[in-house]
Amino acid sequence: MTHEKHMRVCFELAENAIQLGNEPFGAVLVKDDQILFQAENSVNTDNDCTRHAELNLISRASQQLGAGVVAQCWLYTSTEPCAMCSGAIHWANIKGVVYGCPAYKLDEIFGSQTIIPACIEIFARGTKSLPTIGPILEAEAIAIHQHYWPTP
C-alpha cells in the first residue's frame, strides 16, 4: 500500500508533465515513508534531453537537500529508469528504486527507442547492491504511456 501511495504521486507528476508540454514521467524521493522531493520530465520545455524526471529529481534534491539526505532515500518513478537515470541513481547512492511501467513495456508502446540495458541490468553490473522493486500499479503506469504516445 505504501508503494502504491507514492507511485500514485509519480503518476500525478507524469500527468502534470503532459499538461506543461513534456513527456509523461514523474519521480519522488522517499525517506521514512515521507516524500521529501518530487520532479517531473522537462525535456521539451527546457530544450534539454537530459531533463528526465529522475535526473531532475537527483540533481535538484542533491543541490537543495544535500547528498547525505538523498543517499538515505528510495526513488519512486512512474517508469523504470533509462541507462542515463540509472547511472545518476548509482552516483547518488540512492537506497533503492521502485518503478511503475517496466522499460520493455515502454519500448513496445513507442517502438524501441529507449536504451537497453535498463536499470536492473545497470545496477547488477555496478559495485553496489541496489534493490529494485516493480512493477507497481503496472496497468495504470502503462495506460499513461498508451494514451500519450502515438501508435508506432
Added chain:
Amino acid sequence: MTHEKHMRVCFELAENAIQLGNEPFGAVLVKDDQILFQAENSVNTDNDCTRHAELNLISRASQQLGAGVVAQCWLYTSTEPCAMCSGAIHWANIKGVVYGCPAYKLDEIFGSQTIIPACIEIFARGTKSLPTIGPILEAEAIAIHQHYWPTP
C-alpha cells in the same frame, strides 16, 4: 592529429576542473573539426553528482545551441563516459564519441567505483549505431587520474 588536438583541450578542461575543486574530467563538442562547446566536471562545486563533464556539455549545449546542432557533433572526452553520460549521449543523438582514458583504467586507479557497463557496451545495446574511438593519448589521459586520485 585532429583527434589529439581536440583531446588536449579536454585534458586542459580536466586540469581546470581540479583547479576549481572538481574532479578531472573535460569534454568538448566538435562539428566540422571545430569545437562548438566545452564543459568540465562540476560535481563538487555544484553539490550535484550528475554534473559530469559530458552531461554538463550535452545539457548546456542543447539549451544554448539547440538539439539539431548537438546532433551534428562528435563528443570528445578525457575519459570514457560512464553509464549516465552514455545515456545522455544516446538521447542527444551525438554522432560518435572519442575518449582518452578507458573506463577500466580509471577503475584500476581509484578502485572499482565506476559503473560497468561503460559506454561501448551501452551503445552496443542501444537502437542506434554509435561509433566510439579510443583510447587517444592514453598515457596522458591516465596520468591526469594517477596524479589526482589517492591510491586505493
